[in-house]
Amino acid sequence: MSSSAVEAEVVIVGAGIAGLATALALRRAGVGGGVLVLERHAELRATGAALTIFPSGWFALRALGVAHKLMSRYDAYETFQVTNLENGATQVFRFAGRKNSGEIKARPADRKALLEALAEELPPGTIRFSSKLVSINSETAGDGSPDTSVLRLDDGTVIRAKVLIGCDGVYSVVARWLGLSEPVTCGRSAVRGLAVYPGGHGMKKELRQFLTAGLRASMVPISETEVYWFLVNNTVAAAEKEAGADPAKILREVTDNLGARMPAEYLDVVRHSDHKSVSWAPLLYRSPWAILTGPVARGAVTVAGDAFHPMTPDLAQGGCSALEDAVVLARALSRAATPAEGVAAYVSERRGRAAWLVAGAYLSGWVQQGGIDAHGLRGHIVKLFRDLIFYRFIFPKLADTLWYDCGDLLPTPSRSKDKGKKHSE
Known part of the structure; x- marks a missing residue:
């Protein structure tokens, strides 16, 4: 086992969306000193295959200077389109009917393409792969300098950092060190x-969703040859344990059991899946109260993205909110006197x-699937609320929040005159 010591101005743990975006944001904002990104895998990961980037995410990507790419x-x-498979009714909804901002609209994107777009803007050597963080300690200087x-x-490598940002996902080592409650x-x-359809899928370019008791499924073309799909189910522990991480077993469970009532066109998409892209995992979140009141920071240590606010995917804001975090954090550091x-x-x-996004996503998912284990009269009431009230009145309000603009990254005049200044100076 090798052992060495490294000094860094800013260390970011995790080279996912939050980590790469934060590194780039710091660079764009003119925060001086070296930025080092630690990634435990040997290369950039593409877990999740694809995502929908809503306007909030595009505003952040524009601030980062990569939206055009x-x-x-x-x-x-x-x-x-949302189709209720229990009664055959289909409703069409706008993502944000009162909003219009030119090219800033919802677009599906390949997750790996997003990561590469961010990574290629960083100087060589910024990302250190095969670097797994195992422990954190805080060292206090006797002269009153920051920890x-x-x-x-x-x-065995030891890294000393003035600023530490945990972008290491739901099971964040940094969040645990800060004392944040565990996701549930x-x-x-x-x-x-x-x-994947090598010869082209020929599908209409639209997002489609299907609902039935305890299930919500969706599919959306992201290119002429690729279609992203997901199926959200009330947790079936035995089946999930049996399938494990075996793509063939997972797909068989979807087509033969969970998704047996889904339309033939949806099942055809599932059967065309690239096995390397298939995953099945519980949906976790951190309570909004913990986000509002928990120890999100200690001195110059904090978290961003899923390490800060893991949420269910029901508003498709996991990636978008991570991009927002990056812009806001870099801007705040660039304008502050100390880290x-x-x-x-x-x-x-x-x-x-x-906290609002986590709560909104949870509510959206719970209602759309007809409640968790809501049966009989209670389940019927939840479905009526979903079909008659939620989609008509509440969803448009939630959709409007997806147009949030986190602002730009322009450094303050004093900072722009001295882009090489370090926070520790």
């Missing part, structure tokens, strides 16, 4: 996959929106 590759979607975070990796299951799970003040400003700005 992706917009030209993916078609915009302004509406989506230093001392990180130990599994290969919402009682639902999601199967995700990417279908700790910048982190505090970031947490203050993000707590409310993050």
Whole structure:
């Protein structure tokens, strides 16, 4: 086992959407000093296959200077269809009927393409792969200087950082060190996959969703040859344990059991899945109250993305909110006198929106699937609420929040005159 010591101004744990976006945001905002991104895998990961980037995400990508690289590759979607398989009724909804901002619209995107678009803007050597964080300690200087975070990796490397940002996902080591409550299951799970049609799928470019008791499924073309799909189910522990991480078993469970009542066109998409893209996992979230009141920061240590506010995918804001975090955090650090003040400003700005998105996503998913284990009269009431009230009156309000603009990254005049200044100076 090798052992070495590394000094870094800013260390970001995790090279997912939040980590790469934060590294790029810091660079764009003119925050001086070296930025090091630690990624435990040997290469960029594409877990989740694809995602829908709503306007909130595109505003952030525009601030990061990479929106143009992706917009030209993916078609915009302004509406989506929801079909109730129990009564055959189909409703068409707009993502945000009162909003209009040119090219800033909802677009599906390949997750790996997004990661690559962010990563290629970073200087060589910014990302350190095969670097798993195993412990964190805080070192206090005797002269009153800010605390230093001392990180130990599994290969024995010790890294000392002035600023530490955990972008290491739902099971974040940094969030656990800060003392944030552990994420909990919402009682639902999601199967995700990417279908590939080498000769072209010929489908209409629209987002389609299907609902039935305890299930919500969706499919959306992201290119001429690829279709992203998912199926959210009330957790079936025995079946999920049996299928494990075996793509063939997962797909068989979807086509033969869980999704047996889905339309033939949806099942055809499932059967065309690239096995490497298939996953089945519980949907976790951190309670909005914990986000509003929990220890999201300690000095110059904080978290972003899923490490901060894991949420269910029912508003498709996991990736978008991570991009927002990156912009707000970098801007706050660029304008603050000390790293700790910048982190505090970031947490203050993000707590409310993050808690709202987590709560909105949970409500949206629970209602659309007819409630978790809601049977009989209670289940009937939930479905009536969904079909007559939620989609007509509540969903449009939730959709409007997807047009949130987190602002730009322009450094303050004093900072722009000294882009090389370090926070520790």
